[in-house]
Amino acid sequence: MDNTAFEKFSMYRFSIDYPKVCSIQFNPKLKREVGDVLFLFPDKEKIYLTWGELEKAQKKFPTVSDHAEHSIQMIRKTRTVKGLETIARDLLTINSHPAAYTRIRLEEARGGLLPQNKTIPHEGYSVHLHCEQSSRYFVIYTMLSQDKAPEGFDELFKLIANSLKCH
Numbered sequence: 001m002d003n004t005a006f007e008k009f010s011m012y013r014f015s016i017d018y019p020k021v022c023s024i025q026f027n028p029k030l031k032r033e034v035g036d037v038l039f040l041f042p043d044k045e046k047i048y049l050t051w052g053e054l055e056k057a058q059k060k061f062p063t064v065s066d067h068a069e070h071s072i073q074m075i076r077k078t079r080t081v082k083g084l085e086t087i088a089r090d091l092l093t094i095n096s097h098p099a100a101y102t103r104i105r106l107e108e109a110r111g112g113l114l115p116q117n118k119t120i121p122h123e124g125y126s127v128h129l130h131c132e133q134s135s136r137y138f139v140i141y142t143m144l145s146q147d148k149a150p151e152g153f154d155e156l157f158k159l160i161a162n163s164l165k166c167h
Contacts, residue, residue: 006163009037009049014134016049017163019156033136039160045146047160050139054130057137065091067128067137068100075106075124082119083107092127092158095166099129103154123149125157133167140164 006017009024012032018024018039025038036050061067068089076084088103107119126141140161144153 009039011037012051013167014051014136014138015163015165016140016160018047018160022047045142045144045150047140047142047157049164050141051136054132054135054137057130064098064100064128064130067130067139068102068126071126071128071139071141072102072104075104080109081106082109087123092162094127094129094162094164095131097129097131097166099127099161101158101161102126102128121148122146125149125154127161129164129166131166136166138164138166 005020007020009016009018019041022039022041025040027036027038030036034052036048039047039049041047057067061070072084072086075081084104084106086102086104088101090101092099092101102125104124106122106124108122110118110120122143122145124141124143126139129138129140131138140157142157
């Protein structure tokens with residue numbers, strides 16, 4: 001993932017840089033106020049960009065750290081998640097806003113008819129950001145299908161997140 005070339009994705013007065021190798025998929029229900037876009041890598045890894053109405057988010061989550069913690073707790077409560085460990089948390093500044101960066105590792109139980117003791121390890125990354133100027137919140141996240149992130153993925157994810165122009 002070293003010499004990755006980037007292109008700019010832009011809509012509804014926000015933009016983000018994404019790796020040129022990705023295809024883009026839109027949620028058919030997206031709107032100016034609420035939606036998500038998927039950046040799909042050739043190896044099937046995915047990075048999501050989600051946005052919504054800031055006022056609604058702030059009623060539940062006054063800070064980006066509260067918003068990020070809620071996301072972790074929702075994953076932890078998922079029936080198939082058997083273990084969740086926070087690897088890293090950091091407060092970044094993205095487009096002049098505080099943004100909560102989180103990296104997690106979890107074990108997911110395999111589905112199927114017969115009970116199995118096997119689990120699938122995953123790593124997840126997220127950045128939560130609240131933008132007063134655009135009246136939106138943004139979440140950039142991925143749950144890797146692999147047990148470990150490809151070399152340099154953490155830097156790539158942060159590079160993508162830091163490119164967000166929310167207003």
